[in-house]
Amino acid sequence: MWAFLVLIGAAVASAHLQDLAFDGHKVFRVIPQNDEQVEIIHSLASKMQVDFWQPDYVKLVKPKMQVDFRVEADKALEVEHLLKESKVDYKVLIDNLQTALHAQFDSKVRSTGHSYEKYNTWEQIVAWTADIAAQNPSLVSRSVIGETYEGRPLYLLKLGKSGTNKKAIFMDCGFHAREWISPAFCQWFVKEAVETYGTDSTMTKLLNSLDFYVLPVVNIDGYIYTWTNDRMWRKTRSKNTGSICVGTDPNRNFNAGWCTLGASRSPCDSTYCGSAPESEKETKALADFIREHLSTIKAYLTIHSYSQLLLFPYSYTYTHPKDYSELNAIASAATQKLSSLYNTKYVYGPGATTIYPAAGGSDDWAYDQGIKYSFTFELRDTGNYGFLLPESQIKPTCEETLLAVKYIADYVLDHLY
Amino acid sequence: RAMAELPPSHSSASRAAALAAAYISHRHGSPGHGLALRDVRRARREDIDGIGHKYHLEFVLEDIFERDSTVNCTAEVLYHLGNKNSAPDVQFTIEGELKNTDEADNVFYNRIKSLKKELEAENIPDSYGNVPPEMQPIRALAWAASGYVIWQNSAEDTKYQLAQIKRVKQVKRTDEYLEFDYVILLHENVSQEIIPWQMTVLWHPQHGVAVTQNGRLPEHALD
Numbered sequence: 001m002w003a004f005l006v007l008i009g010a011a012v013a014s015a016h017l018q019d020l021a022f023d024g025h026k027v028f029r030v031i032p033q034n035d036e037q038v039e040i041i042h043s044l045a046s047k048m049q050v051d052f053w054q055p056d057y058v059k060l061v062k063p064k065m066q067v068d069f070r071v072e073a074d075k076a077l078e079v080e081h082l083l084k085e086s087k088v089d090y091k092v093l094i095d096n097l098q099t100a101l102h103a104q105f106d107s108k109v110r111s112t113g114h115s116y117e118k119y120n121t122w123e124q125i126v127a128w129t130a131d132i133a134a135q136n137p138s139l140v141s142r143s144v145i146g147e148t149y150e151g152r153p154l155y156l157l158k159l160g161k162s163g164t165n166k167k168a169i170f171m172d173c174g175f176h177a178r179e180w181i182s183p184a185f186c187q188w189f190v191k192e193a194v195e196t197y198g199t200d201s202t203m204t205k206l207l208n209s210l211d212f213y214v215l216p217v218v219n220i221d222g223y224i225y226t227w228t229n230d231r232m233w234r235k236t237r238s239k240n241t242g243s244i245c246v247g248t249d250p251n252r253n254f255n256a257g258w259c260t261l262g263a264s265r266s267p268c269d270s271t272y273c274g275s276a277p278e279s280e281k282e283t284k285a286l287a288d289f290i291r292e293h294l295s296t297i298k299a300y301l302t303i304h305s306y307s308q309l310l311l312f313p314y315s316y317t318y319t320h321p322k323d324y325s326e327l328n329a330i331a332s333a334a335t336q337k338l339s340s341l342y343n344t345k346y347v348y349g350p351g352a353t354t355i356y357p358a359a360g361g362s363d364d365w366a367y368d369q370g371i372k373y374s375f376t377f378e379l380r381d382t383g384n385y386g387f388l389l390p391e392s393q394i395k396p397t398c399e400e401t402l403l404a405v406k407y408i409a410d411y412v413l414d415h416l417y
Numbered sequence: 418r419a420m421a422e423l424p425p426s427h428s429s430a431s432r433a434a435a436l437a438a439a440y441i442s443h444r445h446g447s448p449g450h451g452l453a454l455r456d457v458r459r460a461r462r463e464d465i466d467g468i469g470h471k472y473h474l475e476f477v478l479e480d481i482f483e484r485d486s487t488v489n490c491t492a493e494v495l496y497h498l499g500n501k502n503s504a505p506d507v508q509f510t511i512e513g514e515l516k517n518t519d520e521a522d523n524v525f526y527n528r529i530k531s532l533k534k535e536l537e538a539e540n541i542p543d544s545y546g547n548v549p550p551e552m553q554p555i556r557a558l559a560w561a562a563s564g565y566v567i568w569q570n571s572a573e574d575t576k577y578q579l580a581q582i583k584r585v586k587q588v589k590r591t592d593e594y595l596e597f598d599y600v601i602l603l604h605e606n607v608s609q610e611i612i613p614w615q616m617t618v619l620w621h622p623q624h625g626v627a628v629t630q631n632g633r634l635p636e637h638a639l640d
Contacts, residue, residue, distance in 0.1 A: 119545060231544045232580065232602060232611040249609070270609040307606075345456045347426040354426050356607050383435070383578040384453040384481050386604055390546030 021199070024073025027053065027094035030083065034063050040086045041067060048075050068093060116191050117394050119180045122152075122224050125216055128187065129155045136194045138162070139207065146285025149238040150221045154285050159193050160211035167416055169409055170290060170371075171301040172215035175250050175362070177222030177233045178387045179305040181379050181397055186216040186303065188398035189405065206409050213289075213297070218282050219250055232387065236280050240267035248274035251304075252360035253283045256368055257316030262358030273360050283362070290366065299373035299412045300366035301405065306386050307355065308346045309378040310335050310404065313367040315351030316359035323372055324350070330411055331375070334404040341400040344380065351376065373412050377401065420473075423460040430460030432576045432606075433472035437492035439567035439577070440507040441478065446561025446626060448525040448554030449518025451481035452488070469498040470573060480516070481560060482553060488513060496573040504569045522622045525554040529595055535587040536597075542581065555585055559599055561626040562618040567603070569631075576606035583613065594621050600634065 032038045038061050044050060045058040051070040052058060061067055071079050083090045112131075114124045133142040139161065144153040160166060173186035193212065196203045206212075217223050221237040235247030245268035252263040255277035259265065263273040278284040290297060312327040314320075321327065331348035338346055347354060351361065355378070367374040380389055380397045389397070423430045438454035445452065459475040472494045480486035492509035529536060541556050542548045548556055563579040571577060580602040588596040596619050603612045617630040 227544075232604075234609060264608075270611075347431075347456070349424070349426045353424075354428060356428055382454060382456070384479070384484075385542060385546050386578055386580050388542045388544065388546045388581060390542070393546070 022070075022097035024076070025070055025094075025097040026073070026076040026079075026092055027068060027070045027097060028079065028083070029091045029093045030067045030069075030088055031065065032061065032063055032067065032088065037086070037088050038063055040082070040088055044079065044082060048078070070094075070097065116184075116188055116398075118391050119184060119394075120187070121227060122217065122220060125183065125187070126155065129157060129216065132190055132194065133157065139194055139197060140190070145215075145289045147281055148219075148221045149236055149281050152220045154218070154220065154282065155216065156289070157190060157214045157216065158211055159190060159207060159214060161197075161208050163208070166209070166211050166296070167298045167412075168211040168213055168293065168296045169299040169301065169412060170213045170215075170293075170297050170366075171303065171405070172218050172286065172362075173303045174215075174217035174219055174223055175302060176304060177219050177226045177235070178231060179379075180226070180387070181305045181389045181394065182303045183217045183223065184394050185379065185398050185401055186214050188394075189402060190214055190216075192402055202406055202410060206406070206413065209413055210409065211296075212409075213293075215286065218286060220282075222247070234270050235272065236282060238280060240272075241275070243267040245272075248272050248280050249360075250280055250283050251302075251362060252358065253278060253280050254287065254360050254362050254365035256361060256364035257314075257359035260316060260359045262315070262356055263360055271358070277360070286362070287365070290369065290371075294369060294371075297371055298416060299375075299408065300363065300371045301375050301377065301408070302362050303377045303379065303401075305379040305389065306381055306383070307378040308344065308380060308382050309354060309376075310338075310346055310348040311351045311354055311363070311376040311378070312348075313350060313364045313374060315355070315357060315361045316364050318352045318357065320350065321367060327373070327375075330373070330408060333411075334375075334407045337407045338400045338404040341403060342396050344396075344400055346404075372417065373408065375408065377404070420461055420463045423462055425457040425460055427460065429462070429573065430457050430472065430474065432571075432573065433460070433494045433496075434474050434476045434492075435576050435578070436505060436568060436571045437474060437476070437490070437494050437507055437509055438478055439564040439571070441490065441492075441509055441511070442561050442564030443568060443626060444564075445511075445515060446557060446564060447518055447522050447622075448558045448620070449521030450516060451557040451560040452478040453481050453560075455479040455487055458489075465495075467498070469496050471495040481557065486516070488515065501572065505571060507568065519622070521554070526595065526622050529587065532587075535589055537584075537586050538582075539584050540581065541585070555597070556582065558597065558618060558620060558626065559585070559601060559616075562599065562616050562628050563601055563603070563614075565626070565628045566601075566614060566616055566631050574607060578604045578606065580604040580611060588617075594619050594624070596620075 053068040112127050114120050114128045129142050133140045141158045143156050145156045146154045174183040197207050225233045235249050249271045252271050252273040258277045259273035264271045310331045335346040335348050363374045363376045434457045435454050442452050455477040457476045461473040463471040474492045478488050489512040495506040497503050541552050559582050567577040582601050584600040586598045590596050599616050601614050613634040615634050616628050619627040
C-alpha cells in the first residue's frame with residue numbers, strides 16, 4: 001500500500017499539478033509473463049504516449065516484472081482492449097489520476113481546515129506557512145522578520161529556485177484587517193507557484209530567475225481581531241498614549257509625505273497616521289526588511305480590497321512620479337490581462353486622483369526608496385459585498401489577479417535595473 | 418458655466434456615480450431586485466457659478482444577486498455649493514427595461530405576512546459573505562432603503578456603501594404594509610469609517626420603499 005502511495009507522491013513531485021491536467025488518466029499494472037507479452041508492451045509504447053511509472057522506461061521491461069504505466073483518458077479504452085485481446089493480465093491501479101491527486105491534497109484540508117477557497121484563521125495560516133515550506137524545500141523557505149504589537153511573529157515566505165545574484169519582487173497582503181480577500185490572494189499565489197513550477201513556463205521562468213518575498217499577513221493582530229471581535233476593524237491594535245482609542249492605519253504610517261494629507265491626526269480615526277512614521281512594529285519590520293534588501297528588490301506589490309483598482313504612485317501628492325508613463329502602461333496591460341478571464345473591470349491610475357490623496361502609503365515609500373515598479377491592488381468587488389466578499393469568489397478573484405501579477409513580474413524580469 | 422471631461426477613472430466621477438446608483442437603488446429597488454454600481458463609462462463636470470458642481474455621467478449598474486445582469490444608465494448629479502444640509506439633486510435615465518420582480522416581491526410579501534413570529538436576523542451578509550437565500554429579499558430591501566440614506570447624506574467628497582446589516586427586526590403592523598427596523602453599517606470610502614445607522618423601512622409591493630425614520634447611531638450602539 002505505501003509503495004502505491006510513494007508512486008503517487010513520485011508522480012506528483014515529478015509532474016506538478018496543473019488544474020485537470022490528469023483528468024480521466026488511468027494507471028495500469030501489468031506483469032508480462034514472457035518475451036511475447038513484453039513485446040506487446042513495447043508496441044503499445046510505440047503507438048501512443050505511455051508514461052512509465054515503473055520501470056523508468058520501456059526498454060527496462062522484462063518478463064515477471066511489475067510494470068506500471070499511465071495513459072491519457074481517450075487512450076485507456078484502447079489499452080484495455082489490446083491487453084484483453086493479447087490475454088495479458090492487467091489491473092487498473094488508478095481509475096482517475098486527477099481524483100486521486102485531489103484526494104491527497106484534500107486530506108490535508110480535512111486535518112488542518114486550511115483551504116485556498118476559504119478564509120483561513122491566523123492559526124491555519126501559520127500552520128500552512130510551515131507546511132508549504134516543508135513540502136517544497138527547494139522552492140519555499142519561511143523566516144520571521146519581526147513581531148507585531150501583540151507579540152506575534154511576522155512570517156515571510158521566500159519563493160524561488162536558489163541561485164546567485166537573483167533580483168526579487170516583494171508582495172504583501174493583509175495591511176488592513178477587514179480586507180480578507182487580500183491574505184487569501186497571497187496564499188493562492190504561493191500555491192500556484194509550487195503547483196505550477198515545472199509545468200507552467202512563465203511561472204517556471206519567474207521562479208528560476210527571480211525570488212518572491214511574500215508576506216501573507218502584515219497586520220496579524222488586526223486580522224485576528226476581525227475574527228474575534230469586530231469584522232470591520234481596519235487598523236493595527238496598538239495602544240495610543242493618552243487615548244482610549246486603539247490602532248494606527250498601517251498604510252498611513254510610512255515615511256512618504258507622512259500625515260500631510262488624506263490621513264488623520266486623531267487616534268480614534270480609521271486613517272490615523274500614528275505617532276510618527278513607522279511607529280508601528282509591523283510597518284517598521286516591513287520597512288527594515290526592504291531597506292536591508294534594497295539592492296535586490298525591484299518591485300513592490302501590496303494587496304488590498306475593495307474597489308477593483310490598480311494604483312501606482314503617488315498618493316501623497318498630485319504630482320506625477322518620474323516613471324509615470326511606464327507605470328501607467330504596465331497598469332493598463334496588467335488590468336487587461338486581469339479582465340481577460342472573467343471580464344472583471346479594473347480602473348487604474350495614480351493613487352491621488354484614482355482613489356483619493358493619502359499620505360504615508362507603503363507603495364509611495366517603496367517607490368521613493370528606488371523601487372520603481374510599485375503597485376497597490378484593490379481587489380473585488382466594487383461595493384456589492386465590499387469587505388464581505390463571499391468565499392465562492394475567492395477562486396475567481398485569485399485566478400484573475402494572478403494573471404495581472406504574473407504579467408507585472410514578467411515585465412519586471414524583462415526590465416531589470 | 419465651465420464643462421470639463423473627466424477620466425472615468427477619476428475618483429470624483431466614481432463618487433458621483435455611486436451617489437446616482439444609490440438614488441436609483443432607492444427609486445427602483447425592492448425585495449426582489451437590487452442594483453449596484455459596476456463601472457463608470459463617461460464623466461463630465463460642469464462648474465455652475467453660485468450654484469455648485471454638476472456631474473454628467475454614463476455608467477453601468479449590476480444586479481446585486483446576479484453579477485452578469487447589467488443595465489446602462491445616465492445621470493446628472495448636482496452637488497449644491499455651501500448648503501451642507503441639502504441632498505444633491507439627481508436626475509437619471511435607465512436604458513431599456515428593468516427586470517420585472519413582481520412575482521418575487523409578492524412571494525416575499527406573502528411569506529412575511531404569514532409568519533407567526535416577527536422576523537429577526539443579524540449579520541447579513543455574515544463574516545464570510547454568505548447570505549442565506551431566505552434573507553436575500555431582506556438584504557435587497559435594505560439596499561434600496563440605504564440608497565435613500567446615502568443620497569440624503571452624501572457630499573462631493575464622500576462615498577458611502579452599505580457594508581452590512583447588523584440587525585433587522587420586523588415591526589408588527591395592522592395595515593397592509595411591511596415594516597422593518599434595521600441597524601446597518603455604512604462604509605465611507607474616503608475616511609474609511611464604518612458608521613452605524615438606524616433606519617425604519619416601510620414597504621408594500623405596489624408602493625415601493627419608504628424610509629420613515631433614520632439616523633446615525635453612536636459607536637457603542639452595536640454592543
